Amino acid sequence: MKKPVERIPVQKTYKLYIGGAFPRTESGRFYKVEDGRGKLLANMCQASRKDFRNAVVAARKAFSDWAGRSAYNRGQILYRVAEILETRRDQFVAELKSQGLPITAARGEVDQSIEQLVYYAGWADKYQQVFSTVNPVSSSHFNFSILEPTGVVGILAPATPSLLGIVATMAPVVCGGNSCVVLASETKPLCSITLAEVLETSDFPAGVVNILTGTRSELLEQFATHMDINAIVYCGDDAAELRVVQEGASLNVKRVVHCTDTVAADPYRILEAQEVKTTWHPIGA
Amino acid sequence: MAKKKKPTLNFATDWSYAPAPESTDHVTIENRYDLFIGGKFVPPSKGNYFNTINPATEKRLSSVAEAEKTDVNRAVKAARTAYDKYWSKLTATERGKYIFRIARVLQERAREFAVIESLDGGKPIRESRDIDVPLAAAHFFYYAGWADKLEYAFPGRTAEPVGVAGQVIPWNFPLLMAAWKIAPALAAGNTVVLKPAETTPLTALKLAELLRDIDLPPGVVNIVTGAGNTGAALVNHPGIDKIAFTGSTAVGKIIQKAVAGTDKKYTLELGGKAANIVFEDAAIDQAVEGIVNGIFFNQGHVCCAGSRLFVQESIHDELIDRLKDRMETLIVGDPLDKNTDIGAINSKMQLKRINAYLKIGTAEGAELYQSACAVPEKGYWCRPTLFLNASQSHRIVQEEIFGPVLAVQTFRTVDEAISKANNTPFGLSAGVWSDKGAKVFKVSNQMRAGVVWANTFNKFDPSSPFGGYKESGVGREGGVHGLLPYVRLT
Numbered sequence: 001m002k003k004p005v006e007r008i009p010v011q012k013t014y015k016l017y018i019g020g021a022f023p024r025t026e027s028g029r030f031y032k033v034e035d036g037r038g039k040l041l042a043n044m045c046q047a048s049r050k051d052f053r054n055a056v057v058a059a060r061k062a063f064s065d066w067a068g069r070s071a072y073n074r075g076q077i078l079y080r081v082a083e084i085l086e087t088r089r090d091q092f093v094a095e096l097k098s099q100g101l102p103i104t105a106a107r108g109e110v111d112q113s114i115e116q117l118v119y120y121a122g123w124a125d126k127y128q129q130v131f132s133t134v135n136p137v138s139s140s141h142f143n144f145s146i147l148e149p150t151g152v153v154g155i156l157a158p159a160t161p162s163l164l165g166i167v168a169t170m171a172p173v174v175c176g177g178n179s180c181v182v183l184a185s186e187t188k189p190l191c192s193i194t195l196a197e198v199l200e201t202s203d204f205p206a207g208v209v210n211i212l213t214g215t216r217s218e219l220l221e222q223f224a225t226h227m228d229i230n231a232i233v234y235c236g237d238d239a240a241e242l243r244v245v246q247e248g249a250s251l252n253v254k255r256v257v258h259c260t261d262t263v264a265a266d267p268y269r270i271l272e273a274q275e276v277k278t279t280w281h282p283i284g285a
Numbered sequence: 286m287a288k289k290k291k292p293t294l295n296f297a298t299d300w301s302y303a304p305a306p307e308s309t310d311h312v313t314i315e316n317r318y319d320l321f322i323g324g325k326f327v328p329p330s331k332g333n334y335f336n337t338i339n340p341a342t343e344k345r346l347s348s349v350a351e352a353e354k355t356d357v358n359r360a361v362k363a364a365r366t367a368y369d370k371y372w373s374k375l376t377a378t379e380r381g382k383y384i385f386r387i388a389r390v391l392q393e394r395a396r397e398f399a400v401i402e403s404l405d406g407g408k409p410i411r412e413s414r415d416i417d418v419p420l421a422a423a424h425f426f427y428y429a430g431w432a433d434k435l436e437y438a439f440p441g442r443t444a445e446p447v448g449v450a451g452q453v454i455p456w457n458f459p460l461l462m463a464a465w466k467i468a469p470a471l472a473a474g475n476t477v478v479l480k481p482a483e484t485t486p487l488t489a490l491k492l493a494e495l496l497r498d499i500d501l502p503p504g505v506v507n508i509v510t511g512a513g514n515t516g517a518a519l520v521n522h523p524g525i526d527k528i529a530f531t532g533s534t535a536v537g538k539i540i541q542k543a544v545a546g547t548d549k550k551y552t553l554e555l556g557g558k559a560a561n562i563v564f565e566d567a568a569i570d571q572a573v574e575g576i577v578n579g580i581f582f583n584q585g586h587v588c589c590a591g592s593r594l595f596v597q598e599s600i601h602d603e604l605i606d607r608l609k610d611r612m613e614t615l616i617v618g619d620p621l622d623k624n625t626d627i628g629a630i631n632s633k634m635q636l637k638r639i640n641a642y643l644k645i646g647t648a649e650g651a652e653l654y655q656s657a658c659a660v661p662e663k664g665y666w667c668r669p670t671l672f673l674n675a676s677q678s679h680r681i682v683q684e685e686i687f688g689p690v691l692a693v694q695t696f697r698t699v700d701e702a703i704s705k706a707n708n709t710p711f712g713l714s715a716g717v718w719s720d721k722g723a724k725v726f727k728v729s730n731q732m733r734a735g736v737v738w739a740n741t742f743n744k745f746d747p748s749s750p751f752g753g754y755k756e757s758g759v760g761r762e763g764g765v766h767g768l769l770p771y772v773r774l775t
Contacts (some may be wrong), residue, residue: 069453252756253758
């Protein structure tokens, strides 16, 4: 006979992250995530098209406030994410491990995620200086080109690495003042929602980052064709999927980023979801 | 006290100018033009030619080869061979020297190019002479200098050329768009196949002659003429590594869809519906000039034209009065006349499209106003046009007309102006008029558009990046940012 345990652990319900809240999917659907030995880890929300559309609405609503924040403020908030992720390091390592990653690899992934957040926190008030220009036009005008965020960005995060893949794609996007809707790794989704808890306690305004769990095959085309998404980051190497994204993007001339290296950190990542705006001011009295 | 009487001016009698046409004596236009492939003019495979006409007289200027798929194939092969065997092996400094040569010879032959541009496209000689041709030469000169300095353009990265660029350009600035496309492509080390628009191929073919004359290695730039089918063959050719397109948003979307599933890089410079916002604290006469320049420059055939005017309610009546007066002084007519302000509409098809919008605008309830100027009998013409009392939902407000037609709306607050201005799927350009510096910075900052003109409009420079937000396109042309689409960063 089984011995009675001293304490029954309280299990976490993994929900979606939309507009700074944690709703269940409106569809009531779920899918099971199991560990390597077939033991149930969690019932994940299987986000619907409606959840996705709600997330885009939340991202659009958050966009102008976030884009208008000072670069210093955006950098500090990203740094705050790193701080909180650091304090919850063990939890993320345990989640990654439960989903089949060896402990050293899990630690490495969490550490790298923290490093990248610190890295982009530092870029927030520097990429403008690196990539903006003052243009020596021939006429009597003061002419300059600065970067502005593209808008709402859809991110199809890679299957693995499931945590670092989100951080490495989301951090440069929000560092540059965009808001985003992320579809997490379908098979290893636990860290995505736990990351949402970190984001929610990091002074991120509601809706800047929205995270969905669910089936990529179901939501891929929705991401690609939504008329209020301005750019889409596709992680993966499935030619058919990429084609769906690229074709759908043409409906409203979305910028398409095919991210093939989900672990590299680089300021050109920020540039991928930026628009160059050039302003002319006459010089005269 | 007696009310001050408004001075009147009879524009038909008090405002006439003697004709001052630019001569065409020094200009040679061949009776027929072949395709420029591998450094030589070669006949098209099927032997088909089409006419290009002068839209101001409807008279034929020349016949131009229609490139078939096989011709496009030949051109792409020539570009690939030139890239592999020569251009990619040339030192960057020497590459730059070729581009400098293009700029200098274009300046030498500026008058010839300007006259042909006005003959073939209908734009006033004042514009082709003072804007199109000098800017095209300046563009080559600017990018020539970048060729051996690419390591300074992309900090932390190495720039490699993409390969063969396929470029499709529109009819509104034929030579200038060729320069915008070819100059950065060559500077970054690519070779080119360019397709000019079917109604305005002549200056591109003249440019081909120039490239041959300056000994640009064969195949580095190939020019294939034709209509949509030729463009499609170029865009869909598997040997093309990068596509640069300037044209309508509708075609841009087709291209973006067509390249899905390929590794082709692309830049799209598409349509616009720019807001030109005039606040009550603006210098009104300057604003009127800016409005006129914004919408009537090049017959309004400008993707960044200021085609939506937003006037603060308090100054609406005064501003519209002054604008109407100014419009009466605009001279519509012979593009070669140095006094002409508004030339010919580029083609019969475009005139039909503009006229259709004039009907739509009226039917939707906006109030049509056109200047009373005389227009020639032959040729394609459209008087400068206003639509007053337009509203956001009107098609003349939402859709790009690409003609001298301005939709006028009013606003009360800064926030209202910003939200109305941004309420469009386009995002190419915008104009802001106010003498209050802080307001100008705030509003220009809020415009979701790639180019913002504050207290000016329709200014261009090779060092100044140009391109759209949202459905107005992807990527930038001009400046250091204009190099990015033509390189792979490692």
